[in-house]
Structure formats: C-alpha cells, structure tokens
Amino acid sequence: MLICVKNFTVGYNPLNKSNTFSSGDYLMGQVTFELTNECEVQSLFVKLKGKAQVSWTENYGKTIVTYQSKEKYFSIKQFVIQESMGKNVLSPGCHVYPFTFQIPVQDLPSSFKGSCGKILYTVEANLNRSMRMDSKAKAEFTLIQKTNHDPSPQQNMIDKKMKVFSTGSVAMDVSIAKTGFCQGEGIRVMASIQNKSSRDIKPKYCLYRKYSYFANKKRKVETKDILKEEGEAIPHSAGQTVTRIITVPSTVTTSILNCNIIKVEYRLRVGKPIYLHFYFHIVILTPETSFLIKQQGRTRSGLYQDMRTKPQFNQTQN
Structure with missing residues (x-):
C-alpha cells in the first residue's frame, strides 16, 4: 500500500493579542500531520528563518537590467525526529510534535512587504522519507522591532x-x-x-x-x-x-x-x-x-511574564 502523508502543517502559538513577536521572544508551535498507514521516516526538522530581499528591473534602451540583493538574519534548525542509523517508524493516525525557538537577541528589522522587496520571518517544517519527496510546510510570523527612538525636539x-x-x-x-x-x-x-x-x-x-x-x-x-x-x-x-x-x-x-x-x-x-x-x-x-x-526605568520582568518563562529546548544556528 502506498504510504501517504496527509495534512502536513506547521503552526505557532500567538504570544500576545496583536500576534507579533520581537527579538528574544520564545516562539512555540507544533508540526501536525496524518499518516494513512505505518511509515518509516528519516528525519523531521523545523527551521526558524529571518531574511530580507529586494528585486526590481530597469530599462536601458533595449537592455533590461535586474537588481537583486538579499540579507540573512538567522537560520536556526531544530530536529524533532533526529536522523539515526536505525529506523524511525511511525504508526498510522494523527501526529503532533511541539517545538520551541528563541528568536535571536539582535537588532532585527520589522516585517515588511513592498513592491520591490520584503522582510520575512518564517517557521518551516520538513519531513524527510527515503525514496519519497519531502513533505514541507511554512508559516510566516510578524516581527516588530522594539528599539527606542531619539526623543529630542x-x-x-x-x-x-x-x-x-x-x-x-x-x-x-x-x-x-x-x-x-x-x-x-x-x-x-x-x-x-x-x-x-x-x-x-x-x-x-x-x-x-x-x-x-x-x-x-x-x-x-x-x-x-x-x-x-x-x-x-x-x-x-x-x-x-x-x-x-x-x-x-x-x-x-x-x-x-x-x-x-x-x-x-x-x-x-x-x-x-x-x-x-x-x-x-x-x-x-x-x-x-x-x-x-x-516604562523606561522600570523593570521589564512583568511584561508577558506568563508567556515568556524560559522553557527547555535545544536549537542550532546554521
């Protein structure tokens, strides 16, 4: 019988009412999928990524020139099902795998989409099976920069x-x-x-x-x-x-x-x-x-304290 993966999705839990994140926040979510029958998988991993890219064209007579550039902020990979020499055999039915990332503590620009460029933050999942096409899913999340401005007149x-x-x-x-x-x-x-x-x-x-x-x-x-x-x-x-x-x-x-x-x-x-x-x-x-x-001058420990309690997890940046 043909092995079939159905409804392969990745999602995350909102951190606040506006459903936005900032550097240093913890992003928690889950990979969900269904198996119609027993399945052997090689690995299942999740990536947290942040990047910016621009692209536009200009005409110089009959010549069209394309201008492109990219800027990578981070790419963090976390294995949910680790690659191993043995077999990772999953039973039929619904499977849910939770994950947790910490967004890197650095000066990250806010999410943006324009006509010639965008700043994207995503969480991506990849299920790898031998001799089969990988199952992939991706979800975008909104990141807001939290940087004070110069208040001088x-x-x-x-x-x-x-x-x-x-x-x-x-x-x-x-x-x-x-x-x-x-x-x-x-x-x-x-x-x-x-x-x-x-x-x-x-x-x-x-x-x-x-x-x-x-x-x-x-x-x-x-x-x-x-x-x-x-x-x-x-x-x-x-x-x-x-x-x-x-x-x-x-x-x-x-x-x-x-x-x-x-x-x-x-x-x-x-x-x-x-x-x-x-x-x-x-x-x-x-x-x-x-x-x-x-709130400058006051403690920030109370901000979203219940949602920002540090969990235990492992992540690698590549």
Whole structure:
C-alpha cells in the first residue's frame, strides 16, 4: 500500500493579542500531520528563518537590467525526529510534535512587504522519507522591532526672500516636540511666521512615506503622500504663531531604519512648497514600542511574564 502523508502543517502559538513577536521572544508551535498507514521516516526538522530581499528591473534602451540583493538574519534548525542509523517508524493516525525557538537577541528589522522587496520571518517544517519527496510546510510570523527612538525636539529656522512675491520676505521658525509617534498619535507642529511680503500666506503640511530599496550600488525610491493639510492664511505684513496637530493615520506601517537593503522612512514637510519649506524626520512606532518607552526605568520582568518563562529546548544556528 502506498504510504501517504496527509495534512502536513506547521503552526505557532500567538504570544500576545496583536500576534507579533520581537527579538528574544520564545516562539512555540507544533508540526501536525496524518499518516494513512505505518511509515518509516528519516528525519523531521523545523527551521526558524529571518531574511530580507529586494528585486526590481530597469530599462536601458533595449537592455533590461535586474537588481537583486538579499540579507540573512538567522537560520536556526531544530530536529524533532533526529536522523539515526536505525529506523524511525511511525504508526498510522494523527501526529503532533511541539517545538520551541528563541528568536535571536539582535537588532532585527520589522516585517515588511513592498513592491520591490520584503522582510520575512518564517517557521518551516520538513519531513524527510527515503525514496519519497519531502513533505514541507511554512508559516510566516510578524516581527516588530522594539528599539527606542531619539526623543529630542527638532527645530528648523529659515529666513528667505520669496521670489514668487513682488516684494518683501517671509521668515519662519518651525518646531516639533519629538520625533517618534505611534499610529493615531498627533504631531504637534508650532510655527512662528513673519509675513513681510505683499501677499497672504497659507502654511501647508504634508506627511509622506519613502521606501528605499538597495542592490548592486543602486537605489530605487518610492514616495507616497500620506496626508495633506492647509492652515489658515497669515495676512501680509503680519506675524503669527500657529499650532497645528497632524494626526498620524492608523494605517501607516512602522519605520524601518536598521535594514541595509530596505528602508521605510517618513517626512513631515511644512511651509510653502518649492519656495519656502523644510522637512522633519518622523519615526513611526508601534503601540508596543510606545509602551516600552513609557516604562523606561522600570523593570521589564512583568511584561508577558506568563508567556515568556524560559522553557527547555535545544536549537542550532546554521
């Protein structure tokens, strides 16, 4: 009778309500499959992997050039059924094999998927049988970087004669209180504007996203405006200090600044486009990151303590 492996799957247990992981966390899961009859296997192993990769093409006349690059973060292999000189014979029925990995404690970038690249974290299972094709399964999991940002204020000042106007000049002093923000949080922008020109001025605000992909000493950039807003008019020959709250949409992804081949950045542009404007670097954090920042100076031992108790396991990195 033909040996048949059915419903070969690999899964993991959620660590928190958002079903995300970070470096140092323990990922626990199980490999599950059914056997229709007795089966001899050579080995069963699970791999925990993290990598980034980019790929895009550019046209140079009739020539098409492909740019590609990869970055490997870790590959950890754990045998559930060890290879041996003897026979590993499994009986018919359902089989469940648990496993536990610790995600390496290193500066790992957050999961990401874009048009030209991705940062992936996966757990993969492989059942090897003699003279048979391997049974394979894979599950992706979301990893979020937990790194504090630089909370120092940013301030830009500019005094520029605006050629678009017939006469006069405009001076602006703009500042934001911090650089790191969560989804849904407001960016408080303070602007002191001295309008000595002959026309009214409406300050404009634009939050935009910048994706950068790197390969073979080339860079591909994609930008997208996230939101645009316009302030009240500042009368000519007048000065005002205005405050604007720019709310970060809840749909934006987190910033990625610690990957060599993919970067996700955000900028806040304030002022009059082309003639008078300047930029602030904005770091988009996760709610978990914001919580950890608020807890600085306190012990972290209580965070998910029941789920982060160190289990016993063996793993090898290759």
